[in-house]
Amino acid sequence: MCKSVNENRRNFLTKGVAASIALAAGENILAASASSSASNANINSITNTENSAVASAIQNNKNIPCKGYAAFDESGILKPWKFDRRAVGVDDILIEIKATSICHSDIHTELGHWGKQIYPQVPGHEIVGVVIAVGSNVKNFKVGDRAGVGCMVDNNDIKTAGVEEQYSPNTIFTYGSPYKKEPTGISQGGYSDYFVVNSHFAVHIPNELSWDEAAPLMCAGITTYSPIIKYMKKGQKVAIIGIGGLGHLGIKIAIAKGADVVAFTTTESKLKDIKAWGAKGVFVRSADDLAKYKAQFDFALSTVPYEYEIAPYIALVKPFGNFTIVGMPVDFSQKLPTLLLSSTKVNVNASLIGGMKETQEMADFCAKSGVRPNIQKITAAEINQAWKDIVAKKARYRVVIDPKSF
Ligand code: ZN
Numbered sequence: 431m432c433k434s435v436n437e438n439r440r441n442f443l444t445k446g447v448a449a450s451i452a453l454a455a456g457e458n459i460l461a462a463s464a465s466s467s468a469s470n471a472n473i474n475s476i477t478n479t480e481n482s483a484v485a486s487a488i489q490n491n492k493n494i495p496c497k498g499y500a501a502f503d504e505s506g507i508l509k510p511w512k513f514d515r516r517a518v519g520v521d522d523i524l525i526e527i528k529a530t531s532i533c534h535s536d537i538h539t540e541l542g543h544w545g546k547q548i549y550p551q552v553p554g555h556e557i558v559g560v561v562i563a564v565g566s567n568v569k570n571f572k573v574g575d576r577a578g579v580g581c582m583v584d585n586n587d588i589k590t591a592g593v594e595e596q597y598s599p600n601t602i603f604t605y606g607s608p609y610k611k612e613p614t615g616i617s618q619g620g621y622s623d624y625f626v627v628n629s630h631f632a633v634h635i636p637n638e639l640s641w642d643e644a645a646p647l648m649c650a651g652i653t654t655y656s657p658i659i660k661y662m663k664k665g666q667k668v669a670i671i672g673i674g675g676l677g678h679l680g681i682k683i684a685i686a687k688g689a690d691v692v693a694f695t696t697t698e699s700k701l702k703d704i705k706a707w708g709a710k711g712v713f714v715r716s717a718d719d720l721a722k723y724k725a726q727f728d729f730a731l732s733t734v735p736y737e738y739e740i741a742p743y744i745a746l747v748k749p750f751g752n753f754t755i756v757g758m759p760v761d762f763s764q765k766l767p768t769l770l771l772s773s774t775k776v777n778v779n780a781s782l783i784g785g786m787k788e789t790q791e792m793a794d795f796c797a798k799s800g801v802r803p804n805i806q807k808i809t810a811a812e813i814n815q816a817w818k819d820i821v822a823k824k825a826r827y828r829v830v831i832d833p834k835s836f
Pocket residue numbers: 533534535536555649650
């Protein structure tokens with residue numbers, strides 16, 4: 431173990447890794463300068479001086495100075511924060527963020543609903559932008575590429591991570607994971623202006639997708655796409671439960687994959703949108719509203735991020751069908767009706783995002799098939815209000831933050 435650490439250190443010092451970064455950085459400084467002038471033309475709030483600081487950090491292999499919004503405690507209030515990300519390593523790319531969106535998981539995490547957190551912590555795991563620097567080992571990205579990052583950023587043993595990296599015990603998730611490489615000791619998420627990531631955990635964003643449309647796909651898109659392609663066949667009847675950020679993309683992806691979709695919502699005003707997307711909408715006031723759809727669906731996808739009375743929804747699925755939970759409640763708990771499960775053999779399972787290969791496939795599929803999220807654009811100063819609106823079910827349907835406002 432010691433030998434290998436020493437060997438790595440020696441390699442780093444003697445085999446020219448630092449030199450090759452500097453070489454890569456040379457090209458990247460040009461890219462960063464070009465990018466900064468383009469940004470200025472777009473009334474960018476990132477000043478020339480700050481872009482120069484990033485360019486200088488790349489050039490000198492130093493930590494990347496970033497601006498973002500962070501939680502400092504469990505209050506759910508985010509405040510501006512300046513922090514450093516690690517210097518661009520040999521396997522890393524540096525992304526100038528062009529859009530970053532809000533997932534309900536950000537809110538649950540920072541409020542401590544899923545366990546104690548280390549603060550300050552920058553949330554956000556729906557991140558897209560332009561690659562402005564690449565490490566010397568990176569083969570899959572070059573400066574100027576459009577890149578996206580979702581819920582994973584690294585793995586401590588990438589060779590064993592497989593194609594569904596999200597289930598590897600060594601995966602580092604995008605924010606709040608203990609992460610020695612980062613100066614703050616934890617991974618810091620995407621509510622910020624720049625991002626450093628192991629290039630394995632980035633995907634290419636097709637040109638057909640605008641930045642604002644691409645960001646929500648990085649978590650909400652893949653989280654719904656993965657179980658839909660696993661459990662649903664063309665022509666089948668699919669129930670989507672809960673029509674927020676995840677649910678609305680679930681409807682669009684399932685329809686694009688050839689399903690007959692019925693969407694169940696407790697917000698009557700969403701029915702018009704649901705119809706416009708090509709699905710039938712059902713306004714649910716009580717379990718009685720669900721009874722007439724009993725045992726009609728081959729597959730149901732539950733996106734509700736809270737504990738709820740799940741039994742009448744599981745009853746929507748035909749015997750031996752599948753019911754997948756992707757909305758994660760407080761403390762991760764739902765009460766399951768075991769008698770119903772034993773008498774129908776409905777397979778209730780839960781699913782976590784998707785692997786990197788599948789995430790690329792999802793981005794390409796959405797680009798080609800016309801699947802786009804409905805978004806609302808905000809500035810960083812509006813994040814705290816946006817979080818309240820999302821909890822109050824007022825968002826329509828994914829809130830995207832303009833990174834120029836950090
Ligand atoms: Zn998410």
